[in-house]
Amino acid sequence: MDSAIPRCRSLLFFLLCSSLHFIFGLCDDSPGSKDGSKSEADVNNTSSIIVIVLIVLVVLSLLSFLLFKLWRKKKREEQYARLLKLFEEDDELELELGLRD
DSSP: OTHHHHHHHHHHHHHHHHHHHHHHTTTTOOTOSSSSSSOHHHHHHHHHHHHHHHHHHHHHHHHHHHHHHHHHHHHHHHHHHHHHHHHHHHHHHHHHHOOOO
């Protein structure tokens, strides 16, 4: 159960690195521009793509965090149910052996 946290962190780190690589790749000067300057439409397009990628990263990280919390809650409930079942079986055993009324 402890290995899930490093896996989640490593996945988030990988997503962050790959998105930064993608963003920096978009920020390069295009070889088609003759004077080396970008038009205002290119700058707006690049900035909108960067904002979209960042929003997607935030949403994915929040979603993975929520899924991890739900998974931990489910595991905790399963362990608690197993514990209750263990004690219920002991009570039935005592009743069968006549150790308790």
